[in-house]
Amino acid sequence: MASCGVLLYVLGVCVFAGKAHCFVELVCDNQSSGQFDHQSMLNCVIIPTQGTEDVNIQVVFWRNTKIKDPVLVFNSNEIKPKSGYKFAESSWNKTNMNVSLLITSTKVENEGEYTCYVITDSGEARSKTRLSVTAKYDEPKVTLIKKIDIPNADKALICTASGGYPLGQIRWFDNANTEWTKGAKLKVKKMDNGLLELSSKLPLWPASTFPEYTCVVYNSSGQKEHESVIKLDAPDEVSDSKASANTSSIVAPILVIGSLIVGLLLALLIYRRRANQVRRPSATPFLDPHMKSPTEDPDV
Structure with a gap:
């Protein structure tokens, strides 16, 4: 209720001040960047104009547009900060024109637009x-899984990187530095603290599997943060050679047995031919020595 009262007071003064002369200006940085779990500062400074001196601040009002209540209020010589917020200068007082806001431990929820209102004895301003x-x-972790539900792929690589923000990217490269990212599928999970976990799944096809892959993590600006390399113990080339060896071990005995059978058949055929030649009868019949040949002439 107190913060709502201060807000109404600020708005009322602003309406009145809009019709009066204002001899102060509030200058803030358009954009500030803060690192997660570190301090962040939103720079705002009151600048007197038209030679105004000895300005006294009556009200300072900091608000995150995503949050209903103000994150810091100075009113009636009393500072009322929300937990995790304070003036950037610890010894701040109403004559200090630096009204910058300090966030003591930056979280994802602190991201957004902020508005600062100030009321002084020389006018009001906001920015x-x-x-x-x-x-x-974090450093990515790469694992190999051998049972997947992707047709024609017998295994896949999964690269996981967590604890980052905002949304980054995972890219895949083989040992020849050829990129395979288009064939991968990226999943994004929001963690309890608002940070993100990236998980990329790259199917490995039997005809195009390489002995080494690199998973590279990029931030939202496209800058490389980490990479992790995985070497496959049994690339497809090894599998193919094993398959060829197995095939050879099966075919060789078959060829030997077939050769033996053919040799036996040939030997049997030759044997039968020779046997037939030995038992073949003569073309001239055997005659009794006491019998005469019908062609002999008895008178001769």
Whole structure:
């Protein structure tokens, strides 16, 4: 309720001040970047104009547009910060024109647009700034799985990198530095702390499997953060040679047995031919020595 009252007071003064002369200007950085779990600062400074001096601040009001209540309020000489927020200068007072906001431990939820209102005895001003949060992904882990539900693929590689923000990218390369990312499928999971976990699955096809693959993790700006290499113990070339060896071990005995059978058949055929030649009868019949040949002439 108190914060709502302060907001109404600020808005009321702003409406009045819009019709009066204002001798101050509030200058804030358009964009600030904060790293996850580190301090972040939103820079805003009050600048007196037209030679105004000895400006006294009456109200400072910091608000994240995603949050209903203000994250920091200064009113009636009292500072009321929300947990995790404070003035950037620890010894800040109403004569200090630096009204920058410090976030003590940056989280993903702190990302967004912020508005700062100030009311002084020389006029009022307001300005907006934006905070972007980043987090570096952890070292990726690559694993080989041999049972997958992808047709014609007997195995796959899975690369997982977590703890990063915002959305990054995982790319795949073989040992010849040829990229295979188009054949992979990326899954993104939001963790409890708002950070992201990336998981990329690359199917391995029997005809195009290489002995080594590299998983490379890139941040949202396209900069490489980490990489991990996996070497396959049994690439397809080895599998093919094993298959050829197995085939040879099966075919060789068959050829030997076939050769023996053919040799036996030839030997049997030759034997039968020789046997037939030995038992073949003569073309001239055997005659009794006491019998005369019908062609002999008795008178001769």
